[in-house]
């Protein structure tokens with residue numbers, strides 16, 4: 001899949017793609033037995049190691065904090081007052097404000113300052129991905145290739161500038177961020193990927209475009225849909241506000257602990273439900289050495305299995321529809337909440353649940369479960385909810401994505417009123433398999449600061 005995506009989506013030349021194809025050493029620190037790839041060309045391990053450290057290890061908290069700061073600053077810059085401001089499109093608002101903040105938390109402020117067109121071109125690239133994925137050559141549709149080329153040029157310009165201006169003293173006290181490269185991840189990629197056989201600035205820029213697209217492509221529409229559902233339903237909005245205010249009181253939102261925020265039950269349920277409803281990505285599985293027995297089925301060794309999250313996410317024989325009140329095709333903010341007082345609650349349909357005593361407080365379940373309060377739960381959904389893929393190649397950005405979505409919704413709900421000005425909310429299927437479908441039409445809305 002990597003080879004296909006690199007070649008068609010990002011235009012990475014064969015001499016570089018061949019390095020990926022030749023790497024049979026695996027993604028783990030220890031190469032697979034029998035593999036003879038030199039350590040510096042173990043591209044699978046090098047890229048994954050960087051992602052895991054930056055997005056799941058020591059880089060995660062600094063990146064999350066940079067996102068929180070960048071998003072809060074952008075909202076401040078908009079200077080919304082207590083009077084309503086009308087805006088033409090909710091989706092574009094998220095692409096602009098949330099998208100730039102997410103790119104900034106990884107690539108730093110300098111990249112966007114040097115390239116004010118980058119976000120527009122990144123979304124232009126996102127729009128052309130379905131064409132590129134179908135292998136349409138540039139002479140048939142040159143416009144599908146333009147934003148990609150433009151992003152690559154902008155990233156290369158940024159590399160030159162950052163090389164000239166960065167030195168170790170620019171690294172922030174958290175040991176991760178810096179104003180020029182933005183994050184340890186970018187410095188790592190410059191050092192390690194450029195040392196790999198046949199790699200150069202052009203191919204690295206194409207890979208960095210891939211990372212930027214991977215970061216925003218699904219996260220931003222998911223954040224948008226989460227906020228959309230919260231603001232659309234007055235009762236849900238009130239509950240989210242009560243929760244945010246109850247948990248964080250008068251605390252400045254920038255001072256909150258992201259690890260605490262991601263445990264908020266209602267916001268977590270909204271997030272899980274939006275991903276269930278909207279993410280329709282494929283991921284591939286393969287077992288190189290042995291057959292895998294899956295109940296009545298077998299995945300023979302070396303063969304490829306293709307799984308689409310969208311199909312599993314819409315399986316009404318598995319998901320709880322609450323007696324038909326909340327069909328799988330609709331948004332239900334509380335689908336992932338278990339209320340110990342209500343045996344019909346929870347994500348899994350009651351007749352499919354493995355454990356009949358699922359509502360019993362478990363000794364290891366922590367405080368929430370012992371005090372009989374409703375709690376967020378994904379128990380039993382492991383093989384059915386997989387917006388991030390699965391196995392070792394599962395999306396390494398999933399923790400950051402959740403923090404981004406929850407923080408964005410918490411800040412908007414606490415500090416702003418938002419009203420949609422149209423009921424025309426249709427989602428395109430044009431991107432099926434590539435991720436979240438966007439809105440077919442512009443969604444005008446109005447926003448104002450809440451009075452303090």
Ligand code: HEM
Pocket residue numbers: 047048051055106211214215216218219222275279281282283284387388389390393394395396397398400401
């Ligand atoms: C709701 C948001 C997101 C969704 C639904 C999503 C989904 C996915 C999926 C399905 C994959 C392929 C997994 C596989 O092949 O099994 C993937 C890979 C990836 N994602 Fe995400 N993702 C999201 C957010 C992010 C964010 C915020 C980042 C980074 C900052 C990110 C970075 C990546 C990277 C780098 C890969 C490739 C990993 C590899 O080398 O195999 N993603 N994502």
